[in-house]
Amino acid sequence: MNDDLQHSRWLARLATMTFCVIALVIVTEAAIVAVAPRSAAALAFLLAFRAPVPFYLYALWTMRLAFGRIAGGEVFSTVLPSSLTRLGLALALGATATVFVSPLALRLMGGYRHGAYAAFDPSAITIGLAGLFLVILSRLFSRAVMLQNELDEISLMPIRVTLDTVLTNRKMTGKQLAQAVGLSETQLSLFRSGKVRGIRFATLARLCAALDCRPGDLVDYDYNPKDLHNDDAADT
Incomplete structure (x- = not known):
């Protein structure tokens, strides 16, 4: 250097x-x-x-x-x-x-x-x-x-998407879920892999309705005190 x-x-x-x-x-x-x-x-x-x-x-x-x-x-x-x-x-x-x-x-x-x-x-x-x-x-x-x-x-996002686990328990494919909630397979795939910065509440509600679950079943969080000082918090 x-x-x-x-x-x-x-x-x-x-x-x-x-x-x-x-x-x-x-x-x-x-x-x-x-x-x-x-x-x-x-x-x-x-x-x-x-x-x-x-x-x-x-x-x-x-x-x-x-x-x-x-x-x-x-x-x-x-x-x-x-x-x-x-x-x-x-x-x-x-x-x-x-x-x-x-x-x-x-x-x-x-x-x-x-x-x-x-x-x-x-x-x-x-x-x-x-x-x-x-x-x-x-x-x-x-x-x-x-x-x-x-x-x-x-x-680095601390939120983990656990949608795959719910899909397995419901015996549903990603394609079926995408059709049920009105998303493209690409959009759903990005969410499943966690490669999104956020999700609309309306979309989250449709996912919960189609899977008969709660929001907490779709995402998980690993506690980190540094998240309290995350600069992205100003965007919410």
């Missing part, structure tokens, strides 16, 4: 240095052009030619912030989703500027007589697709984190 934190610090510093070097080169280039003859036209050309650079600089700064947060002790599950989304969008926009914006701007400056409508740049196209992949990956990662959190809560 300490090695990961140390690597994150070095990567944050590397991203910062790279960002500063590129920004310094661009500023120096603009200053040189500004004092050259026909500086207005030259600056316009430079802006069109370097249109993708701000997006790539933002991508570098996003990486710098992400590595800095990880080095500061934040967990990956809180850092990666938002960072991957911003990084992916920055790369995709930078690639779009490289392939389309810069060529069109340069062609416009030439009075539509010279230049292409788009640039065939395999590296930029690959970077753009990689950026879109990162955006999709961040969404999948966010969903995976949410699902894992729900599973963790379920695994």
